[in-house]
Amino acid sequence: MTQQHIETLSIHAGQHPDPVTGAVMTPIYQTSTYVQSGVAEHKGFEYSRTDNPTRSALQECLAALENGKHGLAFASGMAAIDMVLRLVKAGEHVLAGNDVYGGTFRLLDKVFKGYGVEHSFVEMTDLDQVKKSLRPNTRLVVLETPTNPRLKVFDIAAISKIVHGHNAQTQVVVDNTFATPYLQRPLDLGADMVIHSTTKYLGGHSDVIGGAVITSDAATYERLKFLQNAVGAVPGPMDCFLILRGIKTLAVRMDRHADNALAVAQFLSDHPKVKEVIYPGLSDHPQYEIAKKQMRNGGGMISFLLHGTVDDAKRLAAKTKLFALAESLGGVE
Numbered sequence: 001m002t003q004q005h006i007e008t009l010s011i012h013a014g015q016h017p018d019p020v021t022g023a024v025m026t027p028i029y030q031t032s033t034y035v036q037s038g039v040a041e042h043k044g045f046e047y048s049r050t051d052n053p054t055r056s057a058l059q060e061c062l063a064a065l066e067n068g069k070h071g072l073a074f075a076s077g078m079a080a081i082d083m084v085l086r087l088v089k090a091g092e093h094v095l096a097g098n099d100v101y102g103g104t105f106r107l108l109d110k111v112f113k114g115y116g117v118e119h120s121f122v123e124m125t126d127l128d129q130v131k132k133s134l135r136p137n138t139r140l141v142v143l144e145t146p147t148n149p150r151l152k153v154f155d156i157a158a159i160s161k162i163v164h165g166h167n168a169q170t171q172v173v174v175d176n177t178f179a180t181p182y183l184q185r186p187l188d189l190g191a192d193m194v195i196h197s198t199t200k201y202l203g204g205h206s207d208v209i210g211g212a213v214i215t216s217d218a219a220t221y222e223r224l225k226f227l228q229n230a231v232g233a234v235p236g237p238m239d240c241f242l243i244l245r246g247i248k249t250l251a252v253r254m255d256r257h258a259d260n261a262l263a264v265a266q267f268l269s270d271h272p273k274v275k276e277v278i279y280p281g282l283s284d285h286p287q288y289e290i291a292k293k294q295m296r297n298g299g300g301m302i303s304f305l306l307h308g309t310v311d312d313a314k315r316l317a318a319k320t321k322l323f324a325l326a327e328s329l330g331g332v333e
């Protein structure tokens with residue numbers, strides 16, 4: 001078959017009618033274990049920490065969306081990031097973008113540092129700084145783009161080239177939660193691993209917590225698959241079903257999110273009380289050209305600064321009607 005578009009993959013990849021009943025939707029295989037016809041004779045499923053058919057469907061779907069060979073689903077975005085950081089040994093170094101998700105910072109600074117993993121942060125819009133910050137023992141380079149909350153856009157292809165030129169063993173990891181594979185596919189741009197909080201746009205309905213790692217590198221996959229079973233931070237089948245269900249409408253949701261975000265960003269840009277609007281889809285965004293090159297559209301997230309005080313900003317955040325004052329993003333509401 002010819003290469004399917006992401007709109008098609010998001011509905012069909014990894015999902016086949018149930019061979020027993022013909023059920024069109026992937027069943028929620030709510031089971032911990034699987035009967036064996038003889039000792040160690042089974043149909044590929046032994047125990048649901050190791051493998052579960054609903055999770056397998058989600059993992060295959062996620063891999064296809066990112067144009068990767070392998071996908072692994074985890075109980076949360078943080079569990080996915082934790083698994084990737086477990087690839088780093090004591091005495092090795094992680095270089096991260098200076099605007100990473102707070103939970104990623106906490107994991108590096110309050111957990112892995114205690115295990116002897118070094119880390120440092122760099123402004124990744126400055127490619128010279130990226131080059132200078134790489135160390136002989138740098139094992140991973142971790143970045144998000146667009147970042148939260150400054151919505152900085154980093155050039156994934158250029159950074160990957162610099163990192164791999166420095167050391168072919170150093171791997172580039174992109175947290176693609178904000179963009180989703182519908183807007184940007186980091187593996188196609190040279191990254192080695194993609195991370196998601198599937199809690200956000202992939203799930204899309206604020207009803208599930210989940211995470212994922214996607215890679216095309218066989219050795220990396222083998223190690224992460226081993227860790228997934230060894231550590232056990234796996235999502236349950238109901239959660240996998242909900243994420244699969246959310247993904248079916250990813251393309252239409254992301255297009256609408258971007259249309260709405262651009263309209264809101266333009267409205268705010270013209271507002272006398274607004275000092276600055278940060279949105280990668282506006283031509284005055286500092287990395288607009290990079291965004292145009294690597295993203296399908298500007299996405300659904302906007303940051304803006306008011307003229308006035310912190311209290312003014314707090315008052316505005318508390319007074320919006322349709323926008324819930326809450327953590328998280330990517331839900332239809």
Ligand SMILES: *Cc1c(COP(=O)(O)O)cnc(C)c1O
Nearest residue numbers: 076077078101175177197199210
């Ligand atoms: C939410 C988020 C995470 C963490 O994911 P959880 O599912 O909340 O554990 C990681 N990275 C980014 C960019 C996020 O927005």
